[in-house]
Amino acid sequence: MNETAMTRREWLLTDRPQSRLQARLGRAYVTWGRFAANRLAVIGMLIILGLIVLAIFAPLLAPYSPYVGDLAKSRLLPPDAAHWLGTDDQGRDILSRLIYGSRLTLQVVVLVAIIAAPLGLLVGTVAGYAGGWVDAVLMRITDIFLAFPKLVLALAFVAALGPGIGNAIIAIAITSWPPYARIARAETLTVRNSDYISAVRLMGASPWRIVLRHIMPLCISSLIVRVTLDMAGIILTAAGLGFLGLGAQPPLPEWGAMIASGRRFILDQWWVAAMPGFAILIVSLGFNLLGDGLRDALDPRGSSQ
Amino acid sequence: MSTLLDVKDLRVSFPTRTGVVEAVRGVSFTLGRERLGIVGESGSGKSQTGRAIMGLTPEHGRISAEKLEFNGIDLTRASKAERRALRGKRIAMILQDPKYSLNPVMSIGRQIIETLRTHEPVGRAEARRRALDMLAAVQIRDPERVFGLYPHEVSGGMGQRAMIAMMLVAGPELLIADEPTSALDVTVQLDVLGILHRLVADRGMGLIFISHDLRLVSSFCDRVIVMYAGRIVEELPASRLSEAEHPYTRGLLNCMPKIGVDRHPLPVLDRRPEWAL
């Protein structure tokens, strides 16, 4: 086939891809088309991209220092041209603190995702592939964790481990893996007895190799959707822990802790507590919109829901 | 024979993202107090014809007709409320599979009574008595017991009898049966058809029997309409089916296996684009 005669679109959408790469790109193109048609999902993606850009370039974008303020001249200033979002009780520019705080938010969601998702994936695929009593025991443990109140349990964990953003991340991760295990197990059960898995087994692949190389990759896409949808909840839990003084400790510019410290001034200097809340709202809304859009794009069956 | 239903140039179309899909494209027929069969493969527009007469076309669908008259009532002009008052009371419809077409969380008795009390101001005891009579009329041996059962507790044949009871309890003049036996076991199909036959005859109803099964329709109906791609390709009395001229009808007839005839090669249904014009 003469590739140069095809447009790029035709090349992507061809029924007979010449290489694995072409097939993958083609599928990605179709998925992207479905995703991009959803305006709200694109907005969500832009919000998250914006968050990432803010986090990476925080030192360049923040107009002031997030830690040191001018206690003499700029305490509790309302929003104006110099301080777009006002200043807090220590004279620090709230916008700069929010920009630096995006790093903490991103750190929380990324770390929780890379702890909880692989844990759930491992438990779910092993349970689904092994079956029998391994499955029964692992799923019972998963169900037990699912029946717990997540936030309260995270609180108790942090209380035991001591306050701090690291412990908050561990506590949230420990309480978030069970849904991923359930999803991974369900996906594993559907492919477990398929012919191509049997073929791999007949070639002498060990169970670990089958689970790691052939089953786990198949679970990834539904897991990504679920993790994205959970991100908003993770951000809210982390902010809640910060608000209660159990997450990031001052003077770190964590958004939940910023709300807590602005609480004293809520009556007269409302912006100190209000601005970080808006930041949390926008970012978790972004994750929710993105997650909804991803679910609809990756799983056309569920899109009507 | 008085005309019960007069349909002239009925059209049903659905706008979709890729263009307008025309499900029914100019169907005309009249119906007296007789049994009319409509036959065609799936997608031929037979079901949408029935639903348009009922007024159950999905909301985004568009209907037009030169004439759509039931007992002198112009259905194209009738308001939504007027059409609703006709449904169940004067025109009724039986759906394909009782497993899905009966409300799973309502007892069979209540579903029958609901039809009745929607259209007639009857008391509780009177409604119950008539529902039980109706269950007996569809040859259910123990109406009292079936009355209190939920749809999942009865067999498919029993469920379809309950469906017939539910639709006929208010005494309609026209019944549209959309594949009423396709979901049933072969052994129960004949029972249900027998019940339907008796009720239609006894009550002098008009019947539109929609099916993909040409033999079944021809043995059960007085007249047969064959539809293809939203149009009527042939209309003829059931008794003269063997004289059918249209190649599509002949194709449908030839699909049926006969004992003692060489079936090699298996005939394939011919679909020519010019029939759809």
Next chain:
Amino acid sequence: MSTAERRMPARRANRRAFATLKSIAGFVVVVATTYLGLLAVTFFIGRVVPIDPVLAIVGDRAPSHVVERVRQEMGFNLPYYQQFFLYVKGVLQGDFGTSVLTTNPVMTDIRRVFPATMELATVGTVIGAAFGIPLGVLAAVRRGSLADQIVRIVGLVGYSVPIFWLGLLALLVFYARLGWTSGPGRMDVVFEYTFTPITGFFLLDAILNRDWAAFRDIVSHIVLPGSLLGYFSLAYISRMTRSFMLNELSQEYIVAARAKGLSETRIIWGHALRNAAVPLVTVIALSYAGLLEGSVLTETVFAWPGLGLYITNSLQNADMNAVLGGTIVIGSVFIAINLLSDVLYRMLDPRTRTR
């Protein structure tokens, strides 16, 4: 219908009874293991605390032989499995230890504060269901319309907004600026001496006492936190209602109901919603459980003297017995609600009912 089924022979009845017994036994196993799992986790948390529980009781400066004696009295010298056994035994008897902060047994404290939390969560769930179900139905019936979009956005914001922040803003606007509602707390101080709690649910108590002044005051205190929790519950309930209703409205029995000539109102509320109600019960129960949990943050903002505030106060004072006791109580209620919603599901859906 087969003749065998009509006569209902004894063997079939036996088999059904056996199936029922088996499902009850399954329930018991699930509840017991879940509860043991919960206790194992709280036990584990209690043991990994950096604060030595013995030192917390006797104080830092106690001589070492006193520390050792108390350690033995409390059983901390025993192997872990024995300690766990004693722990489970204690918890099952309602013994969560003593609160360092209040010096009361934790169980006594929780009994005092828990009704406040339940009252708030109940008001929230009632508000959430009363508005969420109709909104979800509306969104499903008018799918794709402006109303659907608005319900969707309202729901998504509810999923995304930090509850403690919204609570602060609500206090600022409706209490401090507009003066429409009362501020933090459960009731005004003036009533504290005249008001006699009976059930611990103050709204109910005020009605029982026919104390209408107190009732008005309690309502004006609960309306903000109650609506706030109600909004969260609404976000969840309306979204799930919409999805269940869309599923039901596409079913064949809806076509049949239209063919019978029923009105749209009757079809939507009497047929489709009646079917959607079966899974909705689970959703409402889960949202109630979620509100109990959300109370931890809401109560802190509104100074609502419930379990959530009790837990956060104890957290700040490293009062682990109280924190873990509160965790166990909320966990137990979660398990109970899960169980209850399962039972309700079976009762509402004739298909799962054993006759």
